Amino acid sequence: MAATSRHQLIDGLRVLQAAETGTLFKQARLNVAMCYPSPYHVGMSSLGYQTIYREVHAHPEATAERVFLPDDVDAWRAVRAVPSSIETQKPLHQFDLLAFSVAYELEVTGIFELLESSGFPALASARSEAMPLVVAGGPLTFSNPDPLEPFVDVLLQGEAEDLIAPLLDAVLAGGGKAAVLARLAQVPGFRVPGLSAESTRGFVCKATDGRLPARSQIVTPNTELRSMFLIEPERGCSRGCHYCVMRRTTNGGMRTVPPERVLSLIPEGVKRVGLVGAAVTDHPQIVELLETLARDGKEVGISSLRADRLTPRLVAALKACGAQVLTVASDGPSQRLRDLVDRKHSEAQIVRAAELAKASGFKRLKVYNVIGLPTETDADIDELVRFTLELSHILPVALGVAPFAAKRNTPLDGAPFAGIDVVDKRLERLRKGLRGRAELRPTSARWAWVEYVMAQSGPEAGLAAYDAWKAGGAFAAWKKAFAARDVRPFEAKRTPDGRRNAVAWPSVGRRAGPLEIPGGGGAEAAPSQVSDWGPLDLKDSAR
Numbered sequence: 001m002a003a004t005s006r007h008q009l010i011d012g013l014r015v016l017q018a019a020e021t022g023t024l025f026k027q028a029r030l031n032v033a034m035c036y037p038s039p040y041h042v043g044m045s046s047l048g049y050q051t052i053y054r055e056v057h058a059h060p061e062a063t064a065e066r067v068f069l070p071d072d073v074d075a076w077r078a079v080r081a082v083p084s085s086i087e088t089q090k091p092l093h094q095f096d097l098l099a100f101s102v103a104y105e106l107e108v109t110g111i112f113e114l115l116e117s118s119g120f121p122a123l124a125s126a127r128s129e130a131m132p133l134v135v136a137g138g139p140l141t142f143s144n145p146d147p148l149e150p151f152v153d154v155l156l157q158g159e160a161e162d163l164i165a166p167l168l169d170a171v172l173a174g175g176g177k178a179a180v181l182a183r184l185a186q187v188p189g190f191r192v193p194g195l196s197a198e199s200t201r202g203f204v205c206k207a208t209d210g211r212l213p214a215r216s217q218i219v220t221p222n223t224e225l226r227s228m229f230l231i232e233p234e235r236g237c238s239r240g241c242h243y244c245v246m247r248r249t250t251n252g253g254m255r256t257v258p259p260e261r262v263l264s265l266i267p268e269g270v271k272r273v274g275l276v277g278a279a280v281t282d283h284p285q286i287v288e289l290l291e292t293l294a295r296d297g298k299e300v301g302i303s304s305l306r307a308d309r310l311t312p313r314l315v316a317a318l319k320a321c322g323a324q325v326l327t328v329a330s331d332g333p334s335q336r337l338r339d340l341v342d343r344k345h346s347e348a349q350i351v352r353a354a355e356l357a358k359a360s361g362f363k364r365l366k367v368y369n370v371i372g373l374p375t376e377t378d379a380d381i382d383e384l385v386r387f388t389l390e391l392s393h394i395l396p397v398a399l400g401v402a403p404f405a406a407k408r409n410t411p412l413d414g415a416p417f418a419g420i421d422v423v424d425k426r427l428e429r430l431r432k433g434l435r436g437r438a439e440l441r442p443t444s445a446r447w448a449w450v451e452y453v454m455a456q457s458g459p460e461a462g463l464a465a466y467d468a469w470k471a472g473g474a475f476a477a478w479k480k481a482f483a484a485r486d487v488r489p490f491e492a493k494r495t496p497d498g499r500r501n502a503v504a505w506p507s508v509g510r511r512a513g514p515l516e517i518p519g520g521g522g523a524e525a526a527p528s529q530v531s532d533w534g535p536l537d538l539k540d541s542a543r
């Protein structure tokens with residue numbers, strides 16, 4: 001088959017744009033490329049990315065166009081096509097400011113690809129004064145953006161809504177890169193590597209209440225969430241799960257938006273609505289909101305169902321909104337481990353969720369879980385097997401299992417990775433125990449280990465990621481690169497049972513010794529972040 005031509009690839013961007021509703025077009029003095037280091041169908045499902053797109057357009061002297069990592073990077077490389085914008089197909093190198101949104105650790109390679117295929121060195125120190133400023137923000141900045149430092153001029157940390165106008169003003173004021181960076185280094189929320197004080201690490205900015213709710217600007221059929229208008233009826237969470245960066249200590253916990261304001265912001269003609277947030281079912285008026293949406297004939301997806309919040313009325317409202325599958329997060333293979341990480345729900349509550357789902361006519365139950373938590377043993381996995389089989393007698397069950405990778409800004413910060421071999425053995429134990437009676441959807445232990453190293457290390461891990469990407473990006477390349485850069489994930493001292501002792505945990509402890517590099521092959525390619533759990537299933541984005 002003939003190779004795709006450059007013209008065909010650029011034409012594909014026009015086709016994507018033509019299918020959109022809500023695209024913004026504007027001429028302005030400052031042209032911002034809003035870069036997403038994953039493909040279009042992923043980036044356009046990001047509410048934060050869409051919100052910042054609108055914020056840039058709200059500035060009288062700035063405009064934004066979106067640039068995504070190509071779906072087929074090799075095809076673009078083969079014909080030397082340059083990443084270009086969806087709006088006007090303008091190549092990245094013609095913009096004044098490149099702003100990246102980064103959701104998770106492995107997306108850093110998408111930054112390298114977009115920059116270097118556009119003729120910019122990925123390393124900030126190798127870019128000239130004449131090249132545009134490169135900034136990054138997004139969900140990753142809530143935990144550990146340190147590995148991004150060698151590649152960006154500025155980090156926007158935490159909720160960025162209130163940082164956009166100061167950023168654009170500073171760039172528009174001109175005076176050269178050094179002057180712009182010196183200005184931004186003085187403003188809380190911006191971290192300028194090499195200029196900002198050490199104390200700015202870990203700072204997470206909080207948007208003013210008037211900025212809420214975040215909501216879609218563009219609706220498109222070409223995403224995981226097919227033509228769904230996304231809106232955030234609440235931000236943050238009032239709970240305290242020990243592994244979660246969105247727990248109550250982050251930016252003061254949950255902030256809710258009145259249902260009438262949510263409803264007033266849903267455009268006429270929208271048929272599908274996604275309610276997105278860390279803990280949407282904790283919203284005190286979630287039932288009323290869902291019932292109104294159902295009465296209006298909307299199909300609704302919801303990002304975070306908590307088993308202990310499900311009532312017959314809430315489950316019936318979900319069903320009336322078109323849901324066929326009920327999804328809950330269990331997040332701990334046994335009650336002992338759920339208690340340990342303060343995941344406040346019981347087996348009985350999950351069983352009740354399954355029974356309510358069945359009674360309301362749901363076809364399936366999806367349960368998210370995590371394995372490899374500190375102190376976990378085979379006995380915990382056996383409990384998960386027993387419990388999952390019990391659930392499968394109520395409804396068909398799909399069990400999503402992710403290996404635990406500790407994150408910064410959480411009480412479990414500094415907890416070590418369980419080990420690839422350990423996780424693989426536990427997954428095998430789980431698979432054998434379930435005997436095909438529940439569908440098992442595990443995340444790769446190898447890539448969870450890479451995520452862990454990136455999540456718990458500093459700028460040297462970013463440099464290793466760059467080496468790995470240059471060497472082809474397979475797992476073996478990452479292992480080699482981490483070893484060559486002597487990457488040492490942070491390890492904190494822990495109490496023997498994990499982290500229940502408030503005095504001893506979390507404690508700023510020590511760095512680990514040299515990283516233990518796992519054995520085994522390594523041609524495995526990096527995974528996509530997106531689950532294949534269906535269009536109405538908005539995965540909990542908080543963890």
Ligand code: SF4
Nearest residue numbers: 237241244247278542
């Ligand atoms: S995991 Fe969910 S319920 Fe727990 S703190 Fe995070 S957002 Fe809240």
